[in-house]
Amino acid sequence: MGKNTHETKPAIALKDLAECGQCTCFNLRKASRIVTQYFDDSMRSIGLRGTQFTLLANAFAYSPITVTRMSEIMIVDRTTLGRNLLPMEKSGLxxxxxxxxxxxxxxxxxxxxxxxxxxxxxxxxxxxxNIKQKMGLENWGSMISNISNLVDCMQES
Amino acid sequence: MGKNTHETKPAIALKDLAECGQCTCFNLRKASRIVTQYFDDSMRSIGLRGTQFTLLANAFAYSPITVTRMSEIMIVDRTTLGRNLLPMEKSGLxxxxxxxxxxxxxxxxxxxxxxxxxxxxxxxxxxxxNIKQKMGLENWGSMISNISNLVDCMQES
DNA sequence: CTTAGTTAGGAGTATATACACCTATTGTAT
DNA sequence: ATACAATAGGTGTATATACTCCTAACTAAG
Incomplete structure (x- = not known):
């Protein structure tokens, strides 16, 4: 395994790597993780997660509703919603x-x-x-608006 | 079970429900789901997920690196990263x-x-x-900037 | 050197997520 | 009335996520 006369090309260039730090998926997921933990923390005392609060609020808003219709409204996979409902059914919510x-x-x-x-x-x-206050109302509003816009754009295609 | 003289208070008022639609957690997670699926689709042909691409890019950038250090950089739980690395180790990446x-x-x-x-x-x-193009470069830039700001704000506390 | 505290990581558990495949039921065309 | 297509949902599988509790190993105090 001596050194080849033709150099091995690097997987990707350094500038490309830096670019990957801007990945829409990575950045959204990272923000989701942090914010999810923040909401989870705030509701841990009453045994609810942030995601379950949302589920409960939607169940309240649309009850009675079919699983598939609810999954369409919340823009989540039908089978995901079905599974997420199980622990909430178990705890009687x-x-x-x-x-x-x-x-x-x-x-x-x-x-x-x-x-x-x-x-x-x-x-x-x-x-x-708290989050609005940490970010500043204007930044927060801009972010929510941008995110909604993203969801709309991706839904169209 | 006759009707009570004192009306049962509704769980939450309608205006509160509308407010819940603006939940930072819900909206971020929704966007994450859609964007994750979009990246997953684009890489399915080569057997990679969007999250795994990010993992691979970071492994390349920082290799060799400890699990805990990498989890700090990516802002993800140590045990999560450890588990996410398993399928990538299994496939030899x-x-x-x-x-x-x-x-x-x-x-x-x-x-x-x-x-x-x-x-x-x-x-x-x-x-x-594609995402930049769908959203418009300005909106996309604004969103990424807002999200980074959010992450910074939440990290401080 | 020993002991106590700190740090790195794994295992158990539980939820969140979605795709592929399957069944049961409903609707429709002939 | 029957056969076929469309719809609602569940199951199996796999990954993503994090918390709690545990062990091994390093470090610092005495």
Missing amino acids: IKVESGDDRRTRIVKITDVGKRKLTEAYPLWKETQE | IKVESGDDRRTRIVKITDVGKRKLTEAYPLWKETQE
Whole structure:
């Protein structure tokens, strides 16, 4: 395995590597991780995660609703939503029943779920305001608007 | 179970529900899902995911590096990174060895990994440019800048 | 040198995510 | 009425994510 006369080309150039630091996917995921942990922390005392708060709020808003319809609204994979609902059903926050169309499964928020949502809302609100305050209202608004725009752009195609 | 004289208070008011649609966590995660799927699609032909491309690019940039140091750079939980490296080690893109400090595990990119990165880079580049183009360069730049700002803000506290 | 504290990492557990494949049910064309 | 297409959902599998608890190894205090 002596040194070849033809140099091995580097995998990618240094400038390309720097570019990869701007990856839309990486940066969005990184921000998601940090913000998810922040919301998770704020609701840990009442046994809810940030994602579950969102699920509960949507269940409340649209209850009763089919799994697939809810997945379309939240822009999440149908099977993902189905699985995410399981721990919430186990803890009694929602219930899932068969609909008249017996293929469908109908998601309904329970009284326990409504109470939990009432309990969670002030925590969510405080956390949300904290983030706005940390970022500055203008920056935050710009970010949310940019993100919404991104989601719209990607949905079109 | 007759109707009570005191009405049951609703879990949260309608205006509060609308507010929840602006949840920083929900919106970031939603965008992450869509963008992750877009990058995953673009690299499926070569058997890489968007997250794995990022991992590979960082392994290349910092190789050799300990797991914990790499997790600090990427701002991801140490145990998460450790687990994410497993499938990449299995497919031979990286190798993980003990360091001189025998507590540490050293991550190194392999030649196979370098070749895969060279293969993946144009796909990544195209996908990244597609998103910029869909959003408009100015909006995209603003978003990335806002997201970086968010990450910085959340790190400080 | 020994002991106590610190650090690096793994294992167990639980949730979040989505793709491929499957079944059951409904709707539709003939 | 039947056959076929379309729809709703579940299961298997795999990765992504992080928290808690654990062990091994290094380091510093005495």
